[in-house]
Amino acid sequence: MTAFPNYTQIPARLSVGTWQAIRVVTLLGAIGLAMALVVVPDDALDVMWKGVIPALPLLWLVVPGLWRNICPLSASNQTPRVLGLSKAKTAPPWLKEYGFVIGAGMFIAFVSLRKLGLDDSGPASALLLLGALSGAYVGGTLLKGKSGWCSSICPLLPVQRLYGQTPYKLVANSHCTPCVGCTKNCYDFNPKVAFLADLKDPDPYWSGYKKLFAAAFPGLVIGFFNLPEARSGEEIAALYGQLALYLAASTAIFYALDALLKVSTHKLTTLWAATAFSLFYWYASAPWPEWATWGARAVAIALAVGWVLRTYAKERAFDAQQAPAPEVKPLADLAAGRSMASHRALNAGAPEVTFEPEGKHVVAKPGMTLLEAAEAGGLPIESGCRMGVCGADPVCVSDGMEHLSAIGDDERSTLDRLGFADNTRMACCARVQGPVTMKLTPEKPAKPTLSRIAQFSYDKSVERVVVLGNGIAGVTAADHVRRRHPLAQIDLVAEEPHHLYNRMGIARLIYGRSAMQGLYLNPDQWYEEHGITPWLNTRARKLDRAGRQVVLGSGEALPYDRLILATGSSSFVPSIEGFGVPGTFVLRTADDALGLRAFAQRHGAQRAVVAGGGLLGLEAAYALHKLGLRTTVLERGDRLLRRQLDARASSLLQDYLEGLGLEIARDAETVALSSDGRVNLAMLADDRMFPADVFLLAAGITPNIDLARAAGLQVNRGVLVDERMRTSDPHILAAGDVAEHAGRVHGLWPVAVEQAEVAADNAAGGDKAYVGSIPFTMLKVVGVELTSVGRFEEQAGDDVVAIEEPGGKYRKLVVEDGRIVGAILLGYSQEVAAVRTAINRGFHVAGVMDSLRAGNWDVLAALSGERPLLAGAPTGAA
C-alpha cells in the first residue's frame, strides 16, 4: 500500500450499513446526553466533561478515523445527505477560506467558557451540544459533502487535523460515498497528508492559519488547567487577559524557534502538538488516583513520543514522494516547451476581447473579427453570411468601440435595419485592433428609432405596398419602403410560418440542438415598430393585376398600389426515379432541415448521400457528418464547387473534406433511388451504387415564378426585371432569387439585399437603378476558410497571381486591365475584406503586382483601408 493512502485505498473493515447503525446510536446517545444534562445534570456533566471530552484527544491521536465515522455531530451533518435532503451547494469562497479560522476561534471560545461555569451547568452544556448538532445539520442541509461543518467550521476539526495526522490505526472514511470533492486538502480523503499539505500549501495564508493554531495550542492547554475559574466581571477580564498571555507566549516561542532553527515548520508543529497532548493528560489525570495519574501520564508521553517519531518519518516520505512531482520535467528543453514559449511570445502584445458576463478573455489574432473571437472562446454566437448582410450576429460593444475597424456600407445598412442601440456592431465585420469588452446580446435603444432616408420625396399616391415573401429580399424591401415612405400601409405575406430567419444557418439545424432558437434575424418587436403587417403561414393564391390586389389562400384580398415580388426560390429537383419516397429531402427551408433531423433520429439513419457538390450540398454534407452519419457527396461534374473554384482549389478542398471523413464521388449522376418503404440506395448513371438511409438533393434552385407567370408577367427562368427592378407591369417589382436581371438569377443574399433596396426605392417613388453585383460566396464548413469572388477563371490577356502554401492553402487573383476581377481565397480569411473591397471599388493594382506575386497582399489592405492588425500591437490589456 502507498505511504499515503486515500480513503478508497484503506481497507474498510465494516460495511457502510454497519457504520450507519453505529452513527444512529451515537447520535441518539448525544441527544440523550443533552436531555440528561437538563434532567440529571450532575451525573451527565461528569459523563460529558470528565468522560467523553478527556477521551477525545487520545482517540484523535490513536485512531482518529474511528471518531470521524462515529462522531454524532458528523452523523447529524451527514443526515440530510443520506436522506437526500441536502441542497448540496458549493461552499461560498469566504467559508472555504476562513472555515478553519472560524472553527479554531469557536474552539478557543468554548474552552474558555468552561472556566466561566460551562462545566457546571447542565442546561448550558446541553445547549452547547444541541447547538452544535443543529449547526451541523443545517450545514449539511445547505452545503455539499462535509463542507457545511465537519470539514470547515467544526470547532473540533483544528485539533483533529493536528492530532490525527499520523494515526496509529487508519480507519477508512465511511461517510463519503461518493466523494464530491467538497474541500481542499480533505482530511477524510487522505488523513495522513491533510495537515502536511496544509502546512506546505503555496498560499501562505492557508498554511498560516494552521501554523498559528498549532503554535498557540500548548498555551491554551496550560492556561486552561492553571487559570482559576471566573465568575465576576473582574475575574473574567483577568481570565481572558491571562489566557491571552499564555497563548501569546506559546505562539511567540514557536515563531522564534521557527525563525532560528533550521528545521521544517512541520517539525515544530508536531512538537507543539505532542507537547499539548502530553500536557493535557498531565493535568487532566491529576485528580485521579496517584497510580492512575502517573500511569496515564506515562502512557500519554510514550504515545506522544512515538507519534512525533512517526510523524517526522512521514514527512520524509512525503517530501520524497513530492520530489518527482510532474512539474519538474524540464519542459523548456522539450519541443512542447519551446513551442509553447514561442506561442506565448507571439501573443504577448495582442489585445484581449473580454466577454461579459462570461468573463472570458480571448486573445485576438491579427485581423480577427469579434465573431471569430467569440467562436475562439467557445461562446454561443450565431453566424450567417459573415459579411454583415444577414444580421445574424449583432453584439453590444461595452468598451473599446474605438479599437474596432470602421463600419462599412453593408454593416451600416444591417445595423439600421435591426435598430439596436448605438453600441451595436455586427460581429462578423468588426475587426479587433485593441482591447474590447463586449456582450453577445445587443442592447435596445432608449426608444425605438427608425432609420429614414433623408430628403426622399415619396410618392403620396402610393398608399398600400404589398410584399410577397419574407426572406431577406422581402424583409429588406419592406424595411426600405418604410425608410422612405412613413405613411404607406405595408403588408408582408409569407408562406412559411416563421419570421425572417437565417437561411444560411439552416444546415446547423440538422446537427444542432437548439432548433430555431437564435436563428431569427430581427428583434421580436421589429415588425410592429416598423409598421409592417406580417401575414405568416399565408399563401398568395393569385395576382389580380387588373384589380391591383393579391388574393390570399385564406380568401382575403390585399389591395396594392405597388407590389414587390420576393417569393424567392425552391430547390431544383431534376428527374430522379424514386425521389419523394420517405428519406429523400431537399434543403431550402428551416422545416426541411428540422424534418431531416427528425427523420434521421427516428429511423436511426447511418448512411447519408448528398447529390450536389455545390455550396449547399457541401454544407449539408458536413451537417450530416456532424450528426454522425457516414456521408457521401455525389457531384455530377468533375470537381466540387465548379462555380466557385478552379481545378486546383477544388482538388485541395476535396482532399480536406475527405480528411474530415466525407466520401466524395465525382462524375456521379444520380438517376434512381431504390427503397423498401424508405430510401436505401442511390444508383448512378454509370451503375455505381451508394447505400443511403437519407438522400439529400442539393441540385441548385429554381425561382418561384408560378404566380407571376399565371398573372401574365414576363418570365424566363425568373421574373424579368429592368434595372429598376420593375417587371413588365410597372406597378409590380421583383427582387432576390425570383428576379432575373440581365439574364441572371443570382441566388445570393447580398444580391437580394441590393435588389430589394432598389425595388423599395422605386416602389416608394424614387428612381434608383441596380448596377449589378459581383458574385461573392463563402463556404461554411469547419476548418475551411473559403471565399470566391467574381470571375476566378482567367481569360486570354489576364494577369494571374496564384500561390499555394503548405496546409492546403491557396489564393488566386485574376487581374484584367490592371483591376482585380476575381479571387479565390482558401485558408486566408484575413485577406477577404481587402480583396473584396479592391474588386468592388475597382482599385488599380498594376503597380503592386510584384508584391502580390510575392505573397504580400497587405498592399491590398493598405489600398482598401482594411489594414489587418499587426501582431504584437500595443495594448492596454493587463
Added chain:
Amino acid sequence: MDTSVFFQYPTLGGGSPASEPAPDPGFLPHATVEEWDAVLAATETLRFHPGDTVLRAGECDRALYLLLDGRLEVEGGGAEIAAPATVGAAGFLDGLPRAVTLLARTHGELARLSWDAYEALAARDPRLGRTVLCDVGRGLAARLRAAGPTLPGWTG
C-alpha cells in the same frame, strides 16, 4: 509545493474525475516542435485572471484546453492544476457538459483546441490527429486507473 497529487478526488456526478490532471508531461511527449506548432496553431488563446471562472460546470464546450501558464483550482476546494497541463479531456471526447467549475488562482493563459479545430487539424494531418487523440485517451486512462477501485464495473 503542489500537493494536489494526494487529493485527486475521484468522482463528481457521473463518475468523471473531479479534477483534471496536474501537470501532464505525458501529453504529446514525443512530438516535434513542428507538430507542437501545428497543434498550437489550431488553438485559440484565452487569458485568465485571479477569480475568473475559466470553465463552468454544465456548460457545453467541446474543447480541450492546454494550460500554458498559471494555476487553476477546481471549485469546491478541489485540486489545484498548474501549467503545463491538459484540462477538460472528458468533455473534449464525449461532448457532454462540463462536470466541474474551474477557477483561476493566478493570471495565466490557456490554449483552447475546439473539437471542430481538432477535426480540421486531423483532416490535414491524420497522423498528428491520431497522436493527439491517443494521448488524450491515455491521460484519461491514467486517471481512471488511479480512481479504479471506486468505479463500478472497473476492469482496468
